[in-house]
Amino acid sequence: MAISHRLAAEELARRDAVIADLVARHGPMRIAASPPAARRFETLANAIASQQLHGRAAETIWGRVRSLVDGPFTPDAVLVISPSLLRDAGLSGAKAASLIDLAEHVADGRVQLERIGRFSDDEVIAHLTSVRGIGPWTAQMFLMFTLRRLDVWPTGDFGVRNGYGRAFLQGVMPTARELEPLGDRFRPYRSVAAWYCWAAADDPEFRSPGDAD
Numbered sequence: 001m002a003i004s005h006r007l008a009a010e011e012l013a014r015r016d017a018v019i020a021d022l023v024a025r026h027g028p029m030r031i032a033a034s035p036p037a038a039r040r041f042e043t044l045a046n047a048i049a050s051q052q053l054h055g056r057a058a059e060t061i062w063g064r065v066r067s068l069v070d071g072p073f074t075p076d077a078v079l080v081i082s083p084s085l086l087r088d089a090g091l092s093g094a095k096a097a098s099l100i101d102l103a104e105h106v107a108d109g110r111v112q113l114e115r116i117g118r119f120s121d122d123e124v125i126a127h128l129t130s131v132r133g134i135g136p137w138t139a140q141m142f143l144m145f146t147l148r149r150l151d152v153w154p155t156g157d158f159g160v161r162n163g164y165g166r167a168f169l170q171g172v173m174p175t176a177r178e179l180e181p182l183g184d185r186f187r188p189y190r191s192v193a194a195w196y197c198w199a200a201a202d203d204p205e206f207r208s209p210g211d212a213d
Helices: 003-014 016-027 038-050 056-064 075-079 081-088 093-107 119-128 138-147 158-168 176-182 192-204
Strands: none
Touching: 003 016, 003 138, 003 192, 016 075, 016 158, 016 192, 038 075, 038 093, 056 119, 075 138, 081 093, 081 176, 158 192
16 A cells, blocks of 8 residues: 655655755645546646646636536536637637547547556556647646656656755756656655655745755
């Protein structure tokens, strides 16, 4: 049985002084309960709608899209919405096409969200990135926060790269390629390490214990 995110954070803190300091500052990793399988489609749809948006803007756009469906947000419900209505709700043409493509993939069984929790991490990424507009980052966020996988290392995420640089490299942000092997020391809990990299990136007062005075 997999351990909890809290216990994984405690284990990383025992291994690494920088993680220990971040755990002391920010507490154990906080993550919402995994949504039921029936809501995985809505979760991915929200992710598509929110790409490259933040905070209130993302919430506003998603709220408009969600209001187009009266009842459960299912693939069949989306497929009866015209692309023009999706664009009127605030989606770009590309995002509207992506949402429709996701609905088609789920409706015809090419993407099996009911079974996806049984897939390996690599299989989940390959499965989801077959959909137009879903790239590796979106698939990795789905792994981390919907399936609650513990060992995901999103090297393309700016916040993770920035936070790793602040915490471990005296402020020098690594490239995605440079960051890839740097996560090996945190296996099998790289998702937790990534969360603390985000925390370091968002903490203006954080100083790595290794920084010079």
